[in-house]
Structure formats: structure tokens, C-alpha cells
Amino acid sequence: MRARRLLCTAIGRIEWETFEIAEAPAPHEVVVKAACSLISAGTELAMYSGSHSGFSRPDPPQFPIDMGYALAGAVQAVGREVTEWAEGDRVVVYAPHGDWAVCDVRTTQMWRLPPDVTLEQGALAVLGGVSAVGVRQGNVTLGETVVVLGLGLVGQFAAQLSRLSGARPVFGVDLLPNRVHVAGASGICALNPDESDAEETVNDATGGQMAEVVIEATGNPGVVPQALDLAGDGGRVVLLGSPRGAAEIDLYRAVHHKGVSLIGAHARVSGHPYTTRDPWTRERNLDLVLRLFADGSLRSEGLISHRVQPDDVGEAYEMLVARPGDFLGVLIEWET
Numbered sequence: 041m042r043a044r045r046l047l048c049t050a051i052g053r054i055e056w057e058t059f060e061i062a063e064a065p066a067p068h069e070v071v072v073k074a075a076c077s078l079i080s081a082g083t084e085l086a087m088y089s090g091s092h093s094g095f096s097r098p099d100p101p102q103f104p105i106d107m108g109y110a111l112a113g114a115v116q117a118v119g120r121e122v123t124e125w126a127e128g129d130r131v132v133v134y135a136p137h138g139d140w141a142v143c144d145v146r147t148t149q150m151w152r153l154p155p156d157v158t159l160e161q162g163a164l165a166v167l168g169g170v171s172a173v174g175v176r177q178g179n180v181t182l183g184e185t186v187v188v189l190g191l192g193l194v195g196q197f198a199a200q201l202s203r204l205s206g207a208r209p210v211f212g213v214d215l216l217p218n219r220v221h222v223a224g225a226s227g228i229c230a231l232n233p234d235e236s237d238a239e240e241t242v243n244d245a246t247g248g249q250m251a252e253v254v255i256e257a258t259g260n261p262g263v264v265p266q267a268l269d270l271a272g273d274g275g276r277v278v279l280l281g282s283p284r285g286a287a288e289i290d291l292y293r294a295v296h297h298k299g300v301s302l303i304g305a306h307a308r309v310s311g312h313p314y315t316t317r318d319p320w321t322r323e324r325n326l327d328l329v330l331r332l333f334a335d336g337s338l339r340s341e342g343l344i345s346h347r348v349q350p351d352d353v354g355e356a357y358e359m360l361v362a363r364p365g366d367f368l369g370v371l372i373e374w375e376t
Contacts, residue, residue, distance in 0.1 A: 045138030046353065047104040051090035054107060054354055061140055067121035070150075072133055072141040074374040077111040078163040079137075081192060081360060081367065082259060082282055084108065089361050093284045108137035110166035112159040113374070116140075125150070132162035132326075139350070139374050151326055154334040160371060161333045161340050164193070168329035168338065169322060170307045171197035171257075174280030175205060176320055177305040178253040182206030185251045187242060187270050190258030190281055191219035191230065193343060193369050197329075198255050198280060199228045200338055207253070209245060213238050216365050222342035242270055249273075255280050255305075261287040268294035268302075280305045344369040 041061045049055050065071050079085075086092035087105055094101050115129040122145055125131075130153040135141035143150060153162045171194050180186055186207040188199040191214035199212045203226075212223040212230040223230035231241060242251055250272030256263055259281035267277045268289065277300055289295070295302060310322040332338035345368035348356045353372060360367055 041140075043138060043140035044350075045136045045141075046107040047136075048088055048107050049104045052088065054088065054357060055104075056350075057104075061142060065117050065119040065122075065142070066144075067119040068144050068146050069119045070115050070122055070125050070143050070145060071117040072111070072113045072131060072135070072143060073116045074111050074113040074139050074141060075159040076113075076163050076374060077108050077135075077137045077372045078166065079356065079360070079370040079372065080109065080167070081364065081370070082194065085357070085360055085364075086282075086284065088357055091284055106136040108372075109134045110163045111135040111137065111141055112153070112162035113141070125152075130159060130162070132165055132330075134166070137350075137353070137372055149323065151323075151330060154330055156334045157330055158340075160344060162330070163371065164340055164343060164369065165326055165329045165333065167193045168197040168201075168333075169310075169326035170194055171201055171280070172320075172325040172329060173307055173310045174198050174255050174257070174278050174305040175201045176325075177280075177303050177309065178202075178255060178276050178278040180205045180207050180253050183208060184253055185209060185211075185242065185246050185249075185272075186253045186255065187211045187213065187238070187251045187267075188228075188255045188257055189213050189263050189267055189270075190256070190260075191216070191223050192257065194280060195219075195255070195257030196223055196226070196343060196368075197338070198257055199223055200226050202253070202255070203227055204332065204337055211238070211242060211245075211251075218342075218345070219368060222368070225342065226339045238266070239269055246272070251275055253278065256283065257281040259283055261285040265289055265294065268300060271298065271300050274299045274301075276301045276303055278303045278305050282306065342368075344371050346370045347373050349373060 186202040212228040261283040
């Protein structure tokens with residue numbers, strides 16, 4: 041059987057690669073038929089546009105690069121040595137955009153979807169797991185004030201997960217009205233900084249103490265000084281949005297004098313084995329997100345702004361680069 045998957049073959053260029061799927065999977069493989077996959081507006085677009093920080097290293101990423109890592113679908117066939125998966129299981133897998141995925145269960149991360157979780161939520165859950173890393177790195181606790189800067193998918197989930205961790209209030213800040221509206225519907229104190237001054241709003245809400253935790257989720261290094269200003273004495277500022285580039289910071293005023301902690305929260309920090317000291321691995325974080333979707337604690341309403349067909353993917357990438365503010369979540373629909 042012939043299948044296809046998406047590759048980035050050069051900066052600004054994507055192509056479909058065709059490949060063959062054997063009639064019978066190898067002993068440790070499962071074959072997944074895709075229903076949908078989520079385009080990452082962070083890492084994926086940075087690779088496509090050439091803005092990824094890795095391109096400036098002595099050993100830059102080599103093309104072609106697989107595009108996508110959040111694919112949801114159903115298992116169609118299993119190898120003879122596979123015992124934990126069965127035909128018909130609904131799953132989300134770390135696999136490129138494609139109509140089919142062939143996964144070696146020994147190396148590919150896969151999660152079974154609970155009955156009450158949709159395939160669309162399964163694809164979204166991968167970014168929810170990324171957001172969970174930021175909330176954990178910020179050590180958000182009961183009653184703390186949290187500010188999330190940027191209400192794309194990662195920021196939306198970071199705000200919701202902060203609220204589920206007991207933070208009150210949780211502020212979400214974004215210039216785009218639709219993102220503010222979606223966050224507000226999930227219980228976040230969402231505001232547009234063109235209409236309400238974020239620093240003044242947080243100052244008034246906290247009696248001048250400002251936020252214990254500020255999560256930067258825009259990926260714009262120019263926002264980091266504002267994040268530091270929003271943090272109170274002893275606050276934690278979490279860089280979740282993969283800021284690519286430099287920022288000018290008054291280190292004494294913004295960090296040293298206030299005792300602020302500046303914390304990196306790249307998703308790779310959860311890529312460790314389970315330990316009793318830090319049991320929250322990437323696998324457990326995503327498991328949790330799926331359970332929160334299943335019991336209704338985590339909301340997905342309004343998070344998908346666009347659904348595209350596979351043949352329209354090239355145009356979608358171009359629009360995402362040219363007009364990122366027009367989009368929130370972009371889903372490639374493999375089954376219609």
C-alpha cells in the first residue's frame with residue numbers, strides 16, 4: 041500500500057514523500073490510519089521559515105526534515121510481537137503529517153485515547169503536554185497569581201492548567217480578540233493590552249504584589265522584559281514559548297533586585313526517565329492532559345480555528361508565516 045508523509049526539503053519548501061507500507065507489519069510495528077494531525081505554529085513553522093535557532097549552530101538541522109509530530113488516528117494492523125496495542129485502538133502518536141504512520145512501538149511515543157476524548161483533542165493533547173512542562177517548571181501552587189503572555193495553543197493550555205493547579209487569578213494577555221474570547225470562556229481573566237494595561241491590571245488585582253508566576257508563551261524575545269516587570273518579588277518567570285533571539289533586560293532592576301527566577305521550559309526538560317524525585321515525564325504529562333480532556337476539566341472549544349485538506353497544506357503554511365495572528369489551531373483533516 042502506498043502512503044504519503046510531509047517533508048520540509050528546504051527553507052520555505054514542503055513536499056509530499058510517498059512510501060510503501062508492507063502488507064504485514066514488522067514484528068514490533070503498528071500501522072496507524074490518520075484521522076487528523078495538528079500543525080505546530082512554533083517549532084514546525086520555525087523550521088519551515090528558517091527562523092529556528094538551530095539553523096545558526098555549527099551543526100544546523102539537515103534537510104529533509106519530517107514535518108509534524110501530533111497525529112491522531114486508529115490502529116489498523118499490529119506486528120506479531122506487539123501485545124499492548126490492538127486493531128481499532130484510537131491513538132495519538134509522535135509521527136509526521138501523513139495519511140498513514142508506521143510506528144515501532146519500542147521507539148515511537150503513543151498514547152491510547154480515552155473513550156470520551158475525540159481524535160481532535162488527541163492531536164491537541166501533544167501541545168497540552170508542552171504547556172504542562174511550563175506550569176510544572178513554574179511550580180504553580182494553590183492561590184498564586186499567574187500571568188500568561190500569549191494565548192496561542194500553548195498559552196491557552198498553560199493558562200487552563202495553571203487554573204486547574206489552583207492559581208487564582210490567572211490572567212491571559214494577547215492582542216488578538218478571538219484568543220482573548222476563547223481564554224475568557226475557559227475561566228481565564230483574559231485581556232487585550234491595547235485596551236487594558238496588563239501591569240496596572242495585575243497591580244490592582246494583587247494589591248501591588250504582582251504575579252508569583254509569569255509564563256511567557258509568545259516566543260517573542262521582546263516580550264521577556266514585560267514578563268519580568270509583571271513578576272513580583274521572588275517571582276518566577278517561565279520561558280515556555282521558545283523565544284528565538286535576543287532581548288535587552290535591565291538585570292539589576294528586573295531580576296536581581298526583586299529576586300526573580302528566570303526559568304527555561306523547553307519540552308525536552310520532560311524527556312527524562314521516571315524517577316521518584318521527578319515523576320512527571322513527557323508520557324505522564326500527556327496522559328494527564330488526556331484524562332483532563334476526558335473528565336471535562338480541560339476545554340478544547342474554540343481552539344481549532346482552521347481545518348485544511350492535505351492538498352491545501354502548502355498554502356496553509358504560507359498563510360501561517362505571513363499572517364500568524366489569523367490562526368489559532370490548524371488541523372489537517374485526513375478523513376472527511
